[in-house]
Amino acid sequence: MKFVLIGGDTETARIDGISAAGATPDAMVHTPSADLEIVEYDHPVQAPVVPGSPSGCPTPAVITRAVRELLAFDLLAVEAGLAGSTMAPTVRIGDEVGSDIRTSDPVASASDTFEAARRLGRSLPDEELVIGETIPGDTTTALGVLTALGEQPTVSSSLPENPLSLKRGVVREALDTSSISNGSAAGTPIEAVRHIGDPVLGAVAGLTAGATAAGKNVPLAGGTQMAAAAALVGHTGTGSSLSLATTSFIVADETAGIRELADDLDVALTVTDPGFGSVSHPAMDAYVAGEAKEGVGMGGAWSLAAAADVSMAAVREKVATVYDRLVGEEVTAT
Amino acid sequence: MKFVLIGGDTETARIDGISAAGATPDAMVHTPSADLEIVEYDHPVQAPVVPGSPSGCPTPAVITRAVRELLAFDLLAVEAGLAGSTMAPTVRIGDEVGSDIRTSDPVASASDTFEAARRLGRSLPDEELVIGETIPGDTTTALGVLTALGEQPTVSSSLPENPLSLKRGVVREALDTSSISNGSAAGTPIEAVRHIGDPVLGAVAGLTAGATAAGKNVPLAGGTQMAAAAALVGHTGTGSSLSLATTSFIVADETAGIRELADDLDVALTVTDPGFGSVSHPAMDAYVAGEAKEGVGMGGAWSLAAAADVSMAAVREKVATVYDRLVGEEVTAT
Numbered sequence: 001m002k003f004v005l006i007g008g009d010t011e012t013a014r015i016d017g018i019s020a021a022g023a024t025p026d027a028m029v030h031t032p033s034a035d036l037e038i039v040e041y042d043h044p045v046q047a048p049v050v051p052g053s054p055s056g057c058p059t060p061a062v063i064t065r066a067v068r069e070l071l072a073f074d075l076l077a078v079e080a081g082l083a084g085s086t087m088a089p090t091v092r093i094g095d096e097v098g099s100d101i102r103t104s105d106p107v108a109s110a111s112d113t114f115e116a117a118r119r120l121g122r123s124l125p126d127e128e129l130v131i132g133e134t135i136p137g138d139t140t141t142a143l144g145v146l147t148a149l150g151e152q153p154t155v156s157s158s159l160p161e162n163p164l165s166l167k168r169g170v171v172r173e174a175l176d177t178s179s180i181s182n183g184s185a186a187g188t189p190i191e192a193v194r195h196i197g198d199p200v201l202g203a204v205a206g207l208t209a210g211a212t213a214a215g216k217n218v219p220l221a222g223g224t225q226m227a228a229a230a231a232l233v234g235h236t237g238t239g240s241s242l243s244l245a246t247t248s249f250i251v252a253d254e255t256a257g258i259r260e261l262a263d264d265l266d267v268a269l270t271v272t273d274p275g276f277g278s279v280s281h282p283a284m285d286a287y288v289a290g291e292a293k294e295g296v297g298m299g300g301a302w303s304l305a306a307a308a309d310v311s312m313a314a315v316r317e318k319v320a321t322v323y324d325r326l327v328g329e330e331v332t333a334t
Numbered sequence: 335m336k337f338v339l340i341g342g343d344t345e346t347a348r349i350d351g352i353s354a355a356g357a358t359p360d361a362m363v364h365t366p367s368a369d370l371e372i373v374e375y376d377h378p379v380q381a382p383v384v385p386g387s388p389s390g391c392p393t394p395a396v397i398t399r400a401v402r403e404l405l406a407f408d409l410l411a412v413e414a415g416l417a418g419s420t421m422a423p424t425v426r427i428g429d430e431v432g433s434d435i436r437t438s439d440p441v442a443s444a445s446d447t448f449e450a451a452r453r454l455g456r457s458l459p460d461e462e463l464v465i466g467e468t469i470p471g472d473t474t475t476a477l478g479v480l481t482a483l484g485e486q487p488t489v490s491s492s493l494p495e496n497p498l499s500l501k502r503g504v505v506r507e508a509l510d511t512s513s514i515s516n517g518s519a520a521g522t523p524i525e526a527v528r529h530i531g532d533p534v535l536g537a538v539a540g541l542t543a544g545a546t547a548a549g550k551n552v553p554l555a556g557g558t559q560m561a562a563a564a565a566l567v568g569h570t571g572t573g574s575s576l577s578l579a580t581t582s583f584i585v586a587d588e589t590a591g592i593r594e595l596a597d598d599l600d601v602a603l604t605v606t607d608p609g610f611g612s613v614s615h616p617a618m619d620a621y622v623a624g625e626a627k628e629g630v631g632m633g634g635a636w637s638l639a640a641a642a643d644v645s646m647a648a649v650r651e652k653v654a655t656v657y658d659r660l661v662g663e664e665v666t667a668t
Contacts, residue, residue, distance in 0.1 A: 089412075
């Protein structure tokens with residue numbers, strides 16, 4: 001088994017109020033790079049800080065790193081349009097950051113990225129690939145892709161209150177720019193990514209298509225964004241059966257409609273509750289309050305822990321340790 | 335322990351007759367990318383073929399991969415000016431391929447590469463880093479650097495007959511272009527890399543300087559090129575004690591003068607003989623005949639095997655298995 005973490009950026013995330021994946025819009029540009037470094041090395045190396053939301057909710061990378069310390073799983077970091085540079089070792093399958101989806105041709109390299117990812121998925125020697133992602137703004141591009149494919153257009157949010165009307169307005173404007181209507185990209189998933197998606201969606205879809213075609217098992221680790229990736233794979237017409245491993249926070253978000261979305265897409269859903277409500281710790285409290293909810297493959301990491309008979313109590317304890325170590329480093333760094 | 339493999343390119347390697355690290359000069363451009371993929375995945379993924387010399391000696395990557403299969407050591411691939419793209423996960427600390435050292439400012443990014451590598455070396459959590467390299471043409475740039483630093487100017491070759499007079503002519507011309515004389519870059523190692531080296535030399539020196547300053551143990555896995563890297567670190571004035579792990583083939587090459595060079599630089603030398611002469615196999619015969627001699631950290635990999643009480647007979651057997659598998663794949667690939 002390999003845990004594949006795909007990092008990238010879309011300028012769609014810079015739209016005011018659309019994402020909480022960074023303390024400020026300027027800081028958000030470093031979030032994916034830092035996330036990859038935290039899961040790889042346990043701390044940011046090149047990236048300046050540990051990412052957090054404006055209110056201080058720490059990045060899910062802390063949680064996925066904690067599970068990695070418990071399970072020692074293999075990590076493969078993949079870049080698909082990363083804005084900042086990273087010191088994590090990565091396979092680069094795309095260099096271009098996605099543009100704001102309200103502009104023309106925001107992911108011009110969608111086809112190249114999909115093909116490079118498909119080759120990688122086919123070539124990797126592992127029998128199972130768990131795929132997670134880190135890209136701010138991804139639920140908005142996911143909403144765009146689901147709409148363009150004609151699938152159920154519901155998505156979650158990294159904010160406690162899902163700014164759905166803002167997202168819908170952005171998607172509407174994007175559809176207009178690209179002359180796409182609801183469902184008009186059905187059967188042409190690469191066109192959907194190119195005109196209203198982001199480079200990470202293209203990479204996840206390509207990697208999944210390549211890996212499943214080669215007979216590998218590919219649980220997608222994420223929420224509605226990964227459901228959109230599964231929808232893209234479905235629209236390639238491969239007929240692969242896919243599964244999604246997500247968090248109880250996504251299920252608790254009624255605006256996400258994840259169960260209905262998964263049913264609709266014929267994707268098996270695994271939900272793991274880490275029991276964060278049973279403890280009080282700055283690494284976990286904000287999740288209980290509805291922030292972040294998913295990301296960096298967090299839900300998939302918990303499902304791996306559960307499958308390995310590692311208790312959620314052990315996960316919570318390790319999350320606290322990793323967070324305290326990281327924050328201690330930040331405070332004592334000179 | 336982490337095995338760090340730094341791949342890059344210099345156009346110096348395109349000078350006719352200077353390197354055997356590729357079947358043809360055109361093929362040579364893919365050698366470092368393929369080497370990284372072979373050690374990472376066991377076969378080339380993006381790179382088109384298994385690299386070999388014009389006479390068919392397979393790349394030392396096959397051998398380092400074989401040892402990795404026996405020891406399961408952690409690999410970190412690093413890019414410093416790679417010409418071809420690679421599907422191996424890498425940390426990218428430099429984008430620019432080194433120019434022919436006979437031109438002006440062939441490694442203009444030497445200082446940036448050194449600093450990025452130093453940061454990486456300091457940051458990596460491992461207590462020991464074994465550093466290997468893959469860059470065709472490296473003994474010529476090493477000869478240039480040793481000359482510019484005022485150190486013993488002797489180097490080995492990937493060819494059975496070391497084209498020393500050709501290399502000396504290239505270095506003389508390079509010194510003229512950059513207005514450097516013997517020893518005039520003593521104490522300014524980054525200038526030596528910039529004007530007469532290659533990006534990998536800068537990266538190895540920076541990584542070593544950063545890692546040793548942080549108290550890590552850093553055996554350099556290679557021959558005269560790694561000795562030149564050790565010389566560069568020495569000229570940074572850090573006073574670190576370094577060691578070199580190389581092959582019996584390098585020691586057998588009288589033109590290399592590796593023992594005298596190591597003594598002169600106060601570098602501890604470990605030499606491992608894999609006993610290839612005791613078997614007859616296409617993966618090993620050319621080495622016995624004096625080809626390749628070193629590269630992709632091969633000598634360091636053997637020293638790790640020896641330290642882990644893995645016999646050279648087991649290494650030879652695994653080398654044959656990895657080679658046969660690779661060649662079988664090539665033949666059956668459609």
